[in-house]
Amino acid sequence: MSLARLRLGEILAAVAAVGLLVVxxxxxxxxxxxxxxxxxxxxxxxxxxxxxxxxxxxxxLCCLALAVSTATERAPQLPVALQTLAVVSSLVGLICVALRLIFQPSLGVGADDTSVDLLPAAYLGFAFTLMMFVGAWISIGDERTGSRFSREQTERVLNLPGVDRPVPLNGEGR
Structure with a gap:
């Protein structure tokens, strides 16, 4: 496990997930x-x-699992699947929270929207849900192929015994 593998998207999504669960x-x-x-x-x-x-x-939980799997997994399959799940579920959750803030509950007494006030935690809940979506979205776009971990994995794959090294596509090594 290496926390150095975590990128901005995973960190943002994980922090927002913890914040949402608390709020x-x-x-x-x-x-x-x-x-x-x-x-x-x-x-x-x-x-x-x-x-x-x-x-x-x-x-x-998808956002938290995304951060954990990115820090621990050597293969990208699980983090990529969790990125997709986190983006979709946090987007649908964001829509649900936005609708609840627009159409406020009656609080069991039949109150209308003008009688119900939003407290700061409601705005924080919306902000954390938005941050989860943005963090998961950023993590999908950030492949970071130039990192130390990516270079090590590429070298490990290219240096397999008994397998010829592929010819570079850009003409290097000719």
Whole structure:
């Protein structure tokens, strides 16, 4: 395992995943009305619904697994698969969180959107979900073929005993 293998995308996605898992337990919405109980709140877990909760937890776990697999795996298959899963699941999670922030919950008393206030944790939840998506997206585009690990792997593949070294495509070595 080498943390030097982690790139900006994996670090951003992993930090955002941890932040999202923490902020989901905080209060996202608060009821402010003269006709109802003032101060009723709802956490991210309670207000998003079980499907969105499961999706966000899955996306966060994909982002964390992406960072771990990048740091530990020598072959790229698992990190590439996790990049794809992380991008798709965090994008769908981002849409779910955005819709919940637009269409706020009634907090069990039939309150309308004007009676429900967004708390800072709701904005943090949206920001962390966006950061997970951006981090996973960046990790897909960053192949970093010039890193020490990439060069070592290429040399290891090209120096297999009993296998002829392929002719370079750019005309070197002729």
């Amino acid at each position: 989901l337990g905080a209060d996202w919405f608060e009821l402010r009305s003269q006709v109802a109980v003032v101060g009723a709140t709802s956490t991210g877990y309670a207000s998003l619904g079980w499907f969105a909760d499961a999706l966000l937890i899955f996306a966060a």
